[in-house]
Amino acid sequence: MLAVAKRMLRDQTAAEEAVQDAFISAFKSVGAFNGESKLSTWLHRITVNAALMKLRKAGRLRETSIDTMLPAFADDGHRARPVAAWPSADEERAQTRQTVMKAIDQLPDIYRAVLIMRDVDGLSTAQAAQLLDITEPAVKVRLHRARMALRELLDQPMREGSL
Amino acid sequence: MTTCKEVVDFLLKYLENELPQSQRAEFERHLQGCSCCRNYLDTYRETIRLSKCCMCDGPDAPKIPDDLVAAILKAKSNK
Numbered sequence: 001m002l003a004v005a006k007r008m009l010r011d012q013t014a015a016e017e018a019v020q021d022a023f024i025s026a027f028k029s030v031g032a033f034n035g036e037s038k039l040s041t042w043l044h045r046i047t048v049n050a051a052l053m054k055l056r057k058a059g060r061l062r063e064t065s066i067d068t069m070l071p072a073f074a075d076d077g078h079r080a081r082p083v084a085a086w087p088s089a090d091e092e093r094a095q096t097r098q099t100v101m102k103a104i105d106q107l108p109d110i111y112r113a114v115l116i117m118r119d120v121d122g123l124s125t126a127q128a129a130q131l132l133d134i135t136e137p138a139v140k141v142r143l144h145r146a147r148m149a150l151r152e153l154l155d156q157p158m159r160e161g162s163l
Numbered sequence: 164m165t166t167c168k169e170v171v172d173f174l175l176k177y178l179e180n181e182l183p184q185s186q187r188a189e190f191e192r193h194l195q196g197c198s199c200c201r202n203y204l205d206t207y208r209e210t211i212r213l214s215k216c217c218m219c220d221g222p223d224a225p226k227i228p229d230d231l232v233a234a235i236l237k238a239k240s241n242k
Contacts, residue, residue: 077166083199091216100217120218144175
């Protein structure tokens with residue numbers, strides 16, 4: 001649960017507080033746990049929610065532009081610069097993991113939260129929309145933009161083969 | 164004719180099989196003739212894979228303690 005909260009909040013103390021909130025919330029709403037999903041899935045959802053509450057309270061889920069982190073195009077719709085292939089990366093290497101984690105940390109919270117929920121924690125679009133209190137199309141737009149920005153951030157280290 | 168920008172705009176819909184058949188065919192025609200967009204698609208997919216692999220807890224991550232699970236289930240049965 002702490003790892004889940006830390007992924008969302010990027011801060012040990014805030015993550016510990018979120019886990020504490022999640023425990024309280026879990027005990028308060030234990031009657032709502034219907035046993036259909038695994039207990040770990042239920043606790044995971046509650047932890048994500050507690051972390052999101054903290055982000056919201058801190059005003060970290062405000063709409064933020066990431067246009068400068070997105071791919072650029074010429075007026076005719078062609079690419080402003082060529083796109084090179086990436087050599088295969090070894091995700092078991094500490095350096096690879098660190099580079100990817102650092103790149104994800106550079107995304108604004110509002111985009112990082114969606115990317116973590118969908119691509120890391122495996123939540124569905126509908127589940128992410130419910131937790132973030134936004135529409136499913138809005139989740140998809142944010143997820144796509146988050147992935148594109150992350151791809152740009154990883155482009156140079158990947159092309160240099162440093163992963 | 165599909166442009167590189169449109170490929171990027173519709174990439175998510177393409178990957179989630181949400182493009183209408185005609186648009187999908189047009190999209191794939193563009194990919195066949197554009198190595199930049201093929202590279203972009205591959206590296207977009209690799210970005211998703213790396214996010215998952217590098218941010219997940221891994222098999223050695225601590226599991227939810229058994230006594231916590233037992234306490235929650237006990238609390239539930241007492242409600």
